[in-house]
Amino acid sequence: SQTIHQWPATLVQPVGSPLSLECTVEGTSNPNLYWYRQAAGRGLQLLFYSVGIGQISSEVPQNLSASRPQDRQFILSSKKLLLSDSGFYLCALASGYTDTQYFGPGTRLTVL
Amino acid sequence: AQKVTQAQTEISVVEKEDVTLDCVYETRDTTYYLFWYKQPPSGELVFLIRRNSFDEQNEISGRYSWNFQKSTSSFNFTITASQVVDSAVYFCALSEARRSSNTGKLIFGQGTTLQVKP
Numbered sequence: 449s450q451t452i453h454q455w456p457a458t459l460v461q462p463v464g465s466p467l468s469l470e471c472t473v474e475g476t477s478n479p480n481l482y483w484y485r486q487a488a489g490r491g492l493q494l495l496f497y498s499v500g501i502g503q504i505s506s507e508v509p510q511n512l513s514a515s516r517p518q519d520r521q522f523i524l525s526s527k528k529l530l531l532s533d534s535g536f537y538l539c540a541l542a543s544g545y546t547d548t549q550y551f552g553p554g555t556r557l558t559v560l
Numbered sequence: 561a562q563k564v565t566q567a568q569t570e571i572s573v574v575e576k577e578d579v580t581l582d583c584v585y586e587t588r589d590t591t592y593y594l595f596w597y598k599q600p601p602s603g604e605l606v607f608l609i610r611r612n613s614f615d616e617q618n619e620i621s622g623r624y625s626w627n628f629q630k631s632t633s634s635f636n637f638t639i640t641a642s643q644v645v646d647s648a649v650y651f652c653a654l655s656e657a658r659r660s661s662n663t664g665k666l667i668f669g670q671g672t673t674l675q676v677k678p
Binding site for chain 2: 449480482484489490491492494497507536538540542548549550551552554556
C-alpha cells in the first residue's frame with residue numbers, strides 16, 4: 449500500500465532562514481506529487497506539482513521552490529523565509545489512472 | 561474558473577443527530593471529479609469519497625452518504641447518527657479529469673468544521 453512520509457513534523461524557523469521540507473513516498477512508482485499549504489483559516493492552496501523526476505510546475509509565485517531529485521522524493525525549499533510562509537504543509541500523491549490524491553501527515557511550520 | 565464553496569463555516573450538533581455538509585462547485589468542464597476529505601485534529605487529510613461527473617448515483621457508506629446533483633452543482637455530505645469521533649474539518653474538492661495536459665489538481669473549498677458534542 450502507498451505510504452507518504454513527511455519530515456520534519458514540526459518546525460520553528462526565524463525570518464530570513466532557509467527551509468527544506470521533505471516528502472518521500474512508498475508503495476508506488478512514477479506518482480504525481482503535490483505540495484499544498486494550509487494557512488491559518490483552513491483553506492488549502494496548491495503550491496507545486498510534479499509529474500516526474502525534475503519536472504516541477506508552480507501554481508503560486510512566491511519565495512518557495514520545489515524539486516524532485518528522485519521518483520519518490522519531493523522537496524520544498526526556500527532561501528529566505530517570510531512570516532507569511534507559516535502554515536501547515538501537506539504533500540500528496542496520485543498514482544495510476546485515478547485522480548484521487550492521498551495526503552501525508554504534514555509539516556507544521558512557524559516562522560517567527 | 562473552477563471554484564468550490566462550502567458556505568457552512570462551523571456546525572455544532574449533539575451526538576446521534578444527523579448533519580448535512582453542503583458543497584457547491586463551479587466548473588466549465590464536462591468531465592471532472594468531486595471529493596470529500598476529513599481533517600481530524602491531527603491534521604492529516606483523510607480521503608472519504610470520489611465521484612466522477614458522469615455518475616450521479618448517491619453513495620452510502622455506513623453512516624456516511626453523499627448526494628450528487630449536477631443540476632444544482634452540489635455534492636452534499638450527510639452523516640447519520642453523528643458521533644464525537646466525527647468531529648473534524650471536512651473539505652469538498654474538485655478536479656478536472658486527467659488528460660495529457662492536466663494533472664488532476666485539486667481545488668478545495670474552505671472547509672466546514674463539525675463539532676459533535678456528547
